[in-house]
Amino acid sequence: MSLLTVENLVVDYGHIHALLGINFHVDEGEIITLIGSNGAGKTTALMSISGMVKKTEGKITFLGQDITVMKPHNIARMGISHVPEGRKIFPELTVDENLKVGTIANPRYEKQRSLEARDRVYTLFPRLKERLNQGGGTLSGGEQQMLAIGRGLMMEPKLLILDEPSLGLAPNIVENIFELITRIRKDGITILLVEQNASMALSVADRGYVLETGKISLEGSGESLLVNEEVRRAYLGA
Numbered sequence: 608m609s610l611l612t613v614e615n616l617v618v619d620y621g622h623i624h625a626l627l628g629i630n631f632h633v634d635e636g637e638i639i640t641l642i643g644s645n646g647a648g649k650t651t652a653l654m655s656i657s658g659m660v661k662k663t664e665g666k667i668t669f670l671g672q673d674i675t676v677m678k679p680h681n682i683a684r685m686g687i688s689h690v691p692e693g694r695k696i697f698p699e700l701t702v703d704e705n706l707k708v709g710t711i712a713n714p715r716y717e718k719q720r721s722l723e724a725r726d727r728v729y730t731l732f733p734r735l736k737e738r739l740n741q742g743g744g745t746l747s748g749g750e751q752q753m754l755a756i757g758r759g760l761m762m763e764p765k766l767l768i769l770d771e772p773s774l775g776l777a778p779n780i781v782e783n784i785f786e787l788i789t790r791i792r793k794d795g796i797t798i799l800l801v802e803q804n805a806s807m808a809l810s811v812a813d814r815g816y817v818l819e820t821g822k823i824s825l826e827g828s829g830e831s832l833l834v835n836e837e838v839r840r841a842y843l844g845a
């Protein structure tokens with residue numbers, strides 16, 4: 608059974624048609640990527656899932672339940688954690704405080720569990736542990752991205768949604784982030800990833816979908832998209 612199913616999703620922002628009826632699904636344990644040019648509708652698709660944009664048409668199902676019109680906090684409680692584009696951490700809070708904010712959405716919140724969740728995050732990101740009392744705003748770009756992902760993991764999600772985690776990061780940090788993504792999946796968390804860096808995204812993904820001005824134009828395994836002529840020309844600069 609699919610963990611997440613998106614059927615005929617249409618989203619309009621006033622007269623702008625951002626999504627024209629897209630279909631895709633994410634199975635448990637998969638890494639799925641959506642790739643596409645600027646303005647294709649990737650962020651809109653992710654925000655539709657986490658309840659942050661109004662859908663014109665379509666149906667979104669998570670764990671067999673219709674979440675199409677559910678409020679964002681209830682969707683988060685069901686186990687969907689969305690790390691938004693542009694690493695929106697709290698600059699005035701320390702690293703540790705930023706992580707604590709992430710437990711607010713945890714439905715099974717208990718002090719002990721949240722401490723365990725935090726330990727897991729610090730194991731995954733030793734750099735954050737070394738800086739736990741440092742102000743979030745003074746972290747480097749890569750460290751802020753790690754903190755944003757770490758905060759997303761604090762609620763122990765079933766599905767982790769990542770919007771452009773590698774944006775603006777140096778190549779070696781980008782590799783770090785992708786390595787982390789595969790480790791998070793090994794911990795049993797399903798991942799839906801949006802990326803400009805299509806070659807990296809397709810090389811870690813089980814399957815991918817290509818979004819072109821609000822429509823899915825291609826889909827397939829990560830490997831097959833990586834060698835697809837159209838994909839290579841349009842998104843891999845080959």
Ligand SMILES: Nc1ncnc2c1ncn2[C@@H]1O[C@H](COP(=O)(O)OP(=O)(O)OP(=O)(O)O)[C@@H](O)[C@H]1O
Binds near residue numbers: 643
């Ligand atoms: N709040 C909004 N109001 C009006 N138009 C919007 C709004 N948000 C997005 N759009 C438009 O919807 C389309 C899809 O935007 P979206 O942010 O989903 O694209 P994207 O694929 O994530 O692009 P990028 O790669 O640049 O992040 C774009 O044309 C954008 O201008």
Ligand SMILES: [Mg+2]
Binds near residue numbers: 649650651692
């Ligand atoms: Mg976007």
